[in-house]
Amino acid sequence: MTDRKLFDTVLIANRGEIACRVIRTCRRLGIRTVAVFSEADADAQHVRLADVAYPIGGPRPQDSYLRGDAILEVANQSGAQAIHPGYGFLSENADFADAVEAAGLAFIGPRAASMRKMGSKAGAKDLMHAAGVPVVPGYTGADQSPDVLAREAARIGFPMMIKAAHGGGGKGMRIVRALDEFMASLESCQREAKNAFGRDRVLLERYIGHPRHIEIQVFGDTHGHAIHLNERECSAQRRYQKVLEESPSPLLTPELRKQMGDAAVAAARAIDYVNAGTVEFIVESDGDGKPTGFYFMEINTRLQVEHPVTEMVTGLDLVEWQLRVAAGEPLPLAQDAIRQDGHAIEVRLYAEDPEAGFLPGSGKLERLRLPAQDAHVRIDSGVVAGDTVTIFYDPMIAKLIVHDADRPSALARLREALAQCEIAGPKSNIEFLERLARHPAITGGTIDTAYLDRHLDEFLPAPELDRTALAAAAIAQLLAQEQAARDAAAASTDPTSPWAIADGWRLGHAGKRDLAFLHRGERVLLAAHGSGGDYRLEHDGATMEVTGARLADGALSARFDGDGRRFLVDFDPHRTVVHDGARRLRLAPVAVYRPEAAADTAGGHRVTAPMPGRVVVVKAKPGADVRAGEEVVVIEAMKMELSLKAPRDGRIAEVRATAGEFVDADAVLVTLEA
Structure with missing residues (x-):
């Protein structure tokens, strides 16, 4: 690697822990950093860490972090030479990447053309198939009429999956197990995809039994080189959201690891990939948990949340690699120089309530105790005690990453580190993660992507008092x-x-x-x-x-x-x-002689907002009869849809919600006749 300064100034077009992560690497390299922030983030840690920070709009992402024009204006004002998009927001927006380059700045990520090839899951599957990369059988056609999609679903067979063609992160994804469920699932998937990605196109594919999720970190440069940095396994998932990531995978044999690594590099070369990316595969296994084949899922054209796992086993700083590649340097290492030392595991601490369906939380972090960092434990966080977890963004508090000589030792490190964590204020998933780290499906390395959803009760805290x-x-x-x-x-x-x-x-x-x-x-x-x-x-x-x-x-x-x-x-x-x-x-x-006031359970005649959010759909109508469990309102909060249902059979007395409006926690949205 050269010692020259890569850029004088880099603007980070993101927030939270990834913004803090990029700032720290830039500081180590002697690069000046510029942060941008919304009204909700005026006191955020990335604002305090950067050399200079500029406001760019309101708290909603579309009013701030998704405003490419405002970010470019700050880049011009601050003298930035490059923009790092982090992950999420504009990181996979090809139009933004084009605009950055048109402004004479370096985009620290892949070329817009590569993004566009991967921006559609349907087009990506066709392209990978042509490049010889295995793909899951399905339908990726442009005809999105409900009749055609239903006919193709019947051809593929059940169970099958509906997936948003644009986007990722588990948004706009449904498993359909019978034809009579298809239309309702399709409608829900398209609506969620439209809200999350601006487009409602979907693709259909065969559902793989006992699937394992393996992703390969790839890197390409402008000199025609492309390599992989080994795999991460992300099979511990809940509703397609990754819960635990590790490297190396306990599933892969050396032969399968090489095959998948070669396929990942072939996928990167097929789209002339530059900078950091992740090729995601699904691995099919038999009843005994042995792999029987792998299929391409998608390429995430950005640095991913779980990149620290790769950094811990390779000893590399992937953000530094991104900066060097964006500055025109060749890849720092060749394929045969990439090492894999020991075992690393990452979990994410979230403000959420696992016992209430993992309902996202918000509020002030009155207490945040995390383990001390050393050679075995790493913390990536964008908040400290006293900060607020806001309703407008992902409720992640911190990423906890551990490393040790082998998998059992790394799991022991993880359990020890989790025991040292304490969060007060919003509820958190710490106890859920502790049970996860001790569960036989994890310790035995046999968990598949659907296990958590099938056996969630095994991971929730026991209600009895010890x-x-x-x-x-x-x-x-x-x-x-x-x-x-x-x-x-x-x-x-x-x-x-x-x-x-x-x-x-x-x-x-x-x-x-x-x-x-x-x-x-x-x-x-x-x-x-x-x-x-x-x-x-x-x-x-x-x-x-x-x-x-x-x-x-x-x-x-x-x-x-x-x-x-x-x-x-x-x-x-x-x-x-x-x-x-x-x-x-x-x-x-609590006081011994003063009984605490019982919480208002809202009786059985009101539907209230469980947290602040935006009303997406209102299905309830005054005077209409509803049955217990029937969906009456859908709200969106922290990038996920929450379905609110009637608490009992009855007749709608009043509807106080309007699609598009923001509501506070505990706001009464619908009432039933007494």
């Missing part, structure tokens, strides 16, 4: 109260006063302290006798003896009914979290 974990939470509170009393006494005029001891002692009976917590909305009451690390706890008619309790360095150690246990502890006046190394228990301390 008795020992509850005792640990109570002991942590008691020890903290005692230490606070000692600190207050030491600072008082009478530090030896017996009234300063927080042991609950009262004249006439032994010391007793009551504690109360909220767990999943239910009050949990405990009585504690003792102090100084030795206690008898009473809860729900049962007792537990706790002895030798010590709280130090964020961990509680004690003997619970004689058995020694250790818990990680994280607490403040509003919450107590204990973790035994495998599971966590999160409680909210």
Whole structure:
């Protein structure tokens, strides 16, 4: 690699963790950075990290990050020589890439012509088939009439898939298992594709049983070179959204790895690919989980969210490679120089509620504790504690990437790192990820892309209260109260006063302290006798003896009914979290003698917005009869559609929602007659 400065100034046309990621690489290379931001991101971390940042519009993506004209105006104003599009937004927009080059700037990504060839999944499949790359049987025709699509679906057979021809990320994708389901699925898929990508064209293809998702990182330069940087497996998915990514894949044999790598390079050469891209394949397996064949799915013409996995096993900085290739340099390494060292795994921490259908969340990050970074653990994040997860963009909080010598060691690193994470404010998917990292389908390397959707209950937290974990939470509170009393006494005029001891002692009976917590909305009451690390706890008619309790360095150690246990502890006046190394228990301390007000469950006659969003479709009509579970309103929030359904049989009394309007969380959209 050369040592010359690649560009003087680079503008990052994106936000969040990818913008921060690019800024850090540019800073290491001595490149000045320019950020752009929406009204919702005025205090965002990428704005604070960049050398200079410019506002470009309102909070909605179409009013800011999707405004290519505003971004180019900032580039001209700031003297930028190149634009890095990150991923999402304009990263795969060929018109934007053309406009960047027409303005005399370097687009840090593939050529617009290559994007256009891959912009349509249908055209891409035809092109790959001609290049000798295996493709899934299906229909990619231009005739999109419902009758033709239904006829082709019947020809392909069921189960089959409908996919948006433009776009990705699982948007506009449906599995159809019978012909009588086809039309409803087609309508929903086309609507979602239109909202997400501006076009509603679809393609049909055979649904592969027990599919595994393997993607190959490719790189091309302007000197005619194209190579691959090995594979990532992304088979752990929920509704086509990747949940866990790893490299190398536990599925591939050396022979299949070479075949797929060669096919990926052939795919890149077929479209004269330049810069970073990902060729995605679906691998069909037999009943024993052995691969029987692979098929081309698509090429993502950008850097992908899971690129750190490749960086960890190759030791390369892919953003630096992007910058060098965009500056006209040849690829830094040849194919035979690409190494694959150890095993890397990535998971994404999201503000979402897995127990409520992974409903995206929003709000202030009151607490954000992430593990320290070192040679084995990497954190890519665009937020810090105190920042707000907004409703306008993807609710990802951070990417957690781990690396070790082999897969079992990397999984152990992942579990340890997740145990050190804590998020307070919006709900998060941490407990879901912890169960995922211990599940036999993951540890055994057998999970397929549909497993999570088939067996989701296996990955959700157990609703029952763990008795020992509850005792640990109570002991942590008691020890903290005692230490606070000692600190207050030491600072008082009478530090030896017996009234300063927080042991609950009262004249006439032994010391007793009551504690109360909220767990999943239910009050949990405990009585504690003792102090100084030795206690008898009473809860729900049962007792537990706790002895030798010590709280130090964020961990509680004690003997619970004689058995020694250790818990990680994280607490403040509003919450107590204990973790035994495998599971966590999160409680909210509340006043013992003041029952908390019960939440308004909205009865059974209202349909409310579960979170802020935009109303997409209103199907309810005043006076119409509906059945329980019937869809009445569809809202869009955080780049996904949410179907809101009638809570019971009844008649619509009032419709307060209008398509296109923004609504707040808990806004009443439809009411039923009492």
